[in-house]
Amino acid sequence: MEKVLEDQYLEEDTQKGKYLTFVLGEESYGIGIEHVTEIIGILPITEVPELPAFIMGIVNLRGRIVPVMDMRLRFKKTFNEYDERTCIIVVDINENSVGLIVDSVSEVTNISENDIVDQPLLSSGASNQYIKSIGKVGTDVKLLLDCEKLLTHHELEMITEVNQ
Amino acid sequence: MTNFENEPMLDIYIYETSMFLDQMEQVIINCEKIGYLNDEAINEIFRFMHTIKGSSAMMLFNNIAQVAHLLEDVFYFIREKKPKEIDFSTLSDLALSVVDFVKVEVNKIKNSDAPDGNPESILEDAKLFLERMKKNNKVEESVEKPKTTEKQQYYIPQEKKSKDVASNYYHAIIHFEEGCEMENIRGYTVVFGLTDLVEEIHYYPSDIAENENASEIIKEKGFILYLKSELSLDELNKHLSETIFLKELNITEITEEDFKASYHQLDQVLESDVNFVLDENVLDHERKEIAETKENSETKENREIKEKKDLPTTSSAMISVNVEKLDILMNTVGELVIAEAMVTQNPIVASIDSESFQKSSRLLHKITGELQDMVMSIRMVPLSTTFVKMHRIVRDMSKKLDKEVVLDLFGEETEVDKNIIEKISDPLMHLIRNSIDHGIESEEERLEAGKSKVGNITLGAKNAGGDVLIIIKDDGKGLNRDKIIKKANENGLLERSPAEMSDREIFNLILLPGFSTKENVTEFSGRGVGMDVVAKNIEAVGGAVIVESEEGIGTTMTLKIPLTLAIIEGMNIKVGDSRFTIPITAIKESFRPKMRDIIVDPNQNEMVMVRGECYPVLRLHSRYKVKKAVTNFEEGILIMVEYDNRILCLFADELIGQQQVVVKSLPNYINSIKRIVGIAGCTLLGDGSISLILDISGLTGLRIR
Numbered sequence: 001m002e003k004v005l006e007d008q009y010l011e012e013d014t015q016k017g018k019y020l021t022f023v024l025g026e027e028s029y030g031i032g033i034e035h036v037t038e039i040i041g042i043l044p045i046t047e048v049p050e051l052p053a054f055i056m057g058i059v060n061l062r063g064r065i066v067p068v069m070d071m072r073l074r075f076k077k078t079f080n081e082y083d084e085r086t087c088i089i090v091v092d093i094n095e096n097s098v099g100l101i102v103d104s105v106s107e108v109t110n111i112s113e114n115d116i117v118d119q120p121l122l123s124s125g126a127s128n129q130y131i132k133s134i135g136k137v138g139t140d141v142k143l144l145l146d147c148e149k150l151l152t153h154h155e156l157e158m159i160t161e162v163n164q
Numbered sequence: 165m166t167n168f169e170n171e172p173m174l175d176i177y178i179y180e181t182s183m184f185l186d187q188m189e190q191v192i193i194n195c196e197k198i199g200y201l202n203d204e205a206i207n208e209i210f211r212f213m214h215t216i217k218g219s220s221a222m223m224l225f226n227n228i229a230q231v232a233h234l235l236e237d238v239f240y241f242i243r244e245k246k247p248k249e250i251d252f253s254t255l256s257d258l259a260l261s262v263v264d265f266v267k268v269e270v271n272k273i274k275n276s277d278a279p280d281g282n283p284e285s286i287l288e289d290a291k292l293f294l295e296r297m298k299k300n301n302k303v304e305e306s307v308e309k310p311k312t313t314e315k316q317q318y319y320i321p322q323e324k325k326s327k328d329v330a331s332n333y334y335h336a337i338i339h340f341e342e343g344c345e346m347e348n349i350r351g352y353t354v355v356f357g358l359t360d361l362v363e364e365i366h367y368y369p370s371d372i373a374e375n376e377n378a379s380e381i382i383k384e385k386g387f388i389l390y391l392k393s394e395l396s397l398d399e400l401n402k403h404l405s406e407t408i409f410l411k412e413l414n415i416t417e418i419t420e421e422d423f424k425a426s427y428h429q430l431d432q433v434l435e436s437d438v439n440f441v442l443d444e445n446v447l448d449h450e451r452k453e454i455a456e457t458k459e460n461s462e463t464k465e466n467r468e469i470k471e472k473k474d475l476p477t478t479s480s481a482m483i484s485v486n487v488e489k490l491d492i493l494m495n496t497v498g499e500l501v502i503a504e505a506m507v508t509q510n511p512i513v514a515s516i517d518s519e520s521f522q523k524s525s526r527l528l529h530k531i532t533g534e535l536q537d538m539v540m541s542i543r544m545v546p547l548s549t550t551f552v553k554m555h556r557i558v559r560d561m562s563k564k565l566d567k568e569v570v571l572d573l574f575g576e577e578t579e580v581d582k583n584i585i586e587k588i589s590d591p592l593m594h595l596i597r598n599s600i601d602h603g604i605e606s607e608e609e610r611l612e613a614g615k616s617k618v619g620n621i622t623l624g625a626k627n628a629g630g631d632v633l634i635i636i637k638d639d640g641k642g643l644n645r646d647k648i649i650k651k652a653n654e655n656g657l658l659e660r661s662p663a664e665m666s667d668r669e670i671f672n673l674i675l676l677p678g679f680s681t682k683e684n685v686t687e688f689s690g691r692g693v694g695m696d697v698v699a700k701n702i703e704a705v706g707g708a709v710i711v712e713s714e715e716g717i718g719t720t721m722t723l724k725i726p727l728t729l730a731i732i733e734g735m736n737i738k739v740g741d742s743r744f745t746i747p748i749t750a751i752k753e754s755f756r757p758k759m760r761d762i763i764v765d766p767n768q769n770e771m772v773m774v775r776g777e778c779y780p781v782l783r784l785h786s787r788y789k790v791k792k793a794v795t796n797f798e799e800g801i802l803i804m805v806e807y808d809n810r811i812l813c814l815f816a817d818e819l820i821g822q823q824q825v826v827v828k829s830l831p832n833y834i835n836s837i838k839r840i841v842g843i844a845g846c847t848l849l850g851d852g853s854i855s856l857i858l859d860i861s862g863l864t865g866l867r868i869r
Contacts, residue, residue, distance in 0.1 A: 044852075046742070046743075046846070046853065046854035046856070047742060047790070048840065048843070048856065049843070050788070050840045058834070059854070062496075063495040063499065064495065065830065065831055067830075098831075
C-alpha cells in the first residue's frame, strides 16, 4: 500500500508521464505536458504569405506574436473549418512558442512507461515521423508526438512540396 | 553594504552618483568647447562634487569621498578666489580623471565588489594642481579653506573683517522660492552666513530660530535685513544671491540715518521683541554652539536642498523602472486592448441602443488606445544620451593623438528601443575611435590636402524607410581600395578576384575578423579586432553596417538598425482581409489611378504614368496571394513609395489610417522557415489584430533586380 502511494506521489510530483491528449479526426494524440504552456480557443489568425500551407499565420496572444500551425494540414489530412471546439495548444519547443490548432482537446492523462510502446517502423505515412511512440490508455491508443520534430524537418518537406 | 536594509539607499546612491557624474562630464566637456569655465559651471561642478562627497562619506565609500573632496577643494578655490590663470586643460583632465575614477568605483559597487580603487595618484595630481594654482595666483596660504568642509560655503576670509573701510548701509529683502519649506531656518542661514561680513545686522522677523510662525511671515513679506557692512553693493549682492532657494533678492543702499531710523522703526513694529543685534562678542560666544548644531543640521539640510535643486534642472522628474516590469505592463495592456475589443464588439453589446452607452464605450476605447500608445512609447529612449557620451571619446582621443576634431550631432532625438541602445553604444564608440585614429589625418596632412586643420566627425541618426540609420561620417582620408585589397589578400580574406568586386564590397572587407589596415597599433584602435566586433554586435540586433568611402574625402559608416520594437509612424492599408502597414516616411503620395494611365508591357509588367513619369506597379494581393482583394485599378488605390531613390507604386484596396505602431519582429520560428521578402515585421493594431509591416527597401529592390 505504502509503495503504491509513493509511486503515485512520484508520478504527481513530476510532469513526466503526463500527456495532454487531443483529437484530430478519428485519432487521438498525446503531447508531453512539459511542452504545453496554455490552451486557448481559436483566435483571429493573420495570414503570413509565402509560408508552407500548414502554417496558418500568426495570432496575437496577449501582445505576443505566436505562429500557429494547423495539425490537420501538418499531418496531411483534409482541412476542417474551425468551430467552437477548435483549440490552439500553445507549446514551447526549444524556446519557440508555437500554437497547434487541433480539432479539440480531451484531457490530461497519465501514461506510465510500461504502457508506451515504440512506434513500428513499418509504415511510411506522412505523419509517422512526428510520432515518437504509442501510448495505451485503457482500450484507447494515443499517438505521442515528438515535439522537436514538429518544428524541424520543415525544410525537407518544403523541398518535396516544391517538387510536387 | 551587504545589509539588506541598506540596499534601496545603495541603489539611490548609485543612481544619483552616476547621474551626477554624467552631468558633470557634460559640463566639463561643454566648458572645454567654449574654452573657459563660467561661473555656472564652476558652481555646478562644485555642487556635484559636494553632493557626491557627502553621500559617499555617508555610505562609507571613503575613497570616493576623498577624491570628491579634493576636487571640491579645487573648485572651491576657483570659485572663491577667481584665479586669473588657470591651467584649463590640466584642470579638465583632472576633473575628468576624477569622474572616471568615481565611475569605476561606482561600477564596482554596483557589481557588489568593494570599491577598492587607489585614489593616490589622483589625489596627488589634485593637490599639486591646487598648490600650483595658488602659487601662480599669489594667494597666501592663510586663505586656504578650513578643514571643516561643511562650513566652507560660509567661510569668509578673516582679513576682510580687520580692514578698516568705510561702512555702507543696506536694506535687503529676500524672498525664498515657494514650497522650499523651513523659511525661518533658511533666513537664519543667511544671517549666519553674513555675520563675518557685516558689522551690524538687523533682521525681521527677528525670532526666526524660535518662532515657527516666522516662516509664514517670511513667506508673506520676505525676509528683511538691515546691514552695515564695508562690502560694496555688488559684493553683497553676489554673496546673497548664492542663497539656496532664493527667488527674489532686493538690495538697496541706504544712508546711516535711514539705517538707524529704519531698524528702530522695525523694532517698534516688533514692539517688545528683543532686537537681536548681533554684535561681534555675542556672536563669537554663540558661534561655537551654533556651529555645532549647524554643522549637523546644515549638512543634511544643504545636501537635501542641493539634491532637490539639482534634480529638476537636468533630469526632469525621471524615475528608473525595471525593464521587466515594463514588459509585463506592455503585455497586460495588450490584453486589455483585446478584452476591450471583445466587449465592445460583442454583437449583443453592439446592439444596445443607448447613446450614453455608446458614448462611454467610445471613451473606453479612446483611453485604452492612449494607454497602449503610452506604454509602447515608454520603452523608447532617445539616442541623445548615447550620442552625447561620444563627446568625451572625441575629446580624449583628439588630445592623445594631437588631432583637433569636432563632433557634430544631429537627429539625436531619434528614439530607439532601450535594449537596442544598450547594444549599439559600444560599437558606436569603436567607430568613433576608428574615425579619429584611422580616418582623420594629422594636422599637416590635412593642410596639405587642402582641408581645414580641424577634423570633422558627424554623428547622426534618422528614421529611414522603417529603419533607424545611425551615421558616422568623417572628413578624413577615406579608405584606400588598393591597400584594403592588398591587406585582405595577405590575410587570406579575398574570396574573389578584386577586379570583380564593387567598391562597396571591398570596403566591407574591413568588417571581416582579423583585418586592420593601420600599420601601427595605437592605444585606442588598430588591433584588428575592432570592426568585426562592431559588425557582429550590430548583426546581433539584426542590423547591418554599411561602409562608404571616398579616398581623400572621407568615410561614412552607416549602422542600419532594424525596426524591431522601434516605434514608427505607419500607414495602415487593407488588401483583402489582410492588413499591411507602410512606414510613413517611405510614402510619397497615394492616388486612385485612372485606367488610361496604366501601361502594361509585353511581360505583363504593369506601370503607371504620373505627371509624365512612369513608375512600376506592384499588386500586393498577387504578390502575397491575398484572396478577396480588389483587383480593378479604379476601385483600389495606388501608394507611391520610395526607398533609396527607387520608386514603386503599391496597389492596395484602401487606406485605413495613420497610426504610430510598435514594430515587432515575426516569430523566430517563421524567420527560420523563410525570410519573406518585403515583410519587415508585424505590429498590433488598435483592435488587437495583426498587421504586417512592409519592408519598402525589399519591395523596391525586387523590381530593380
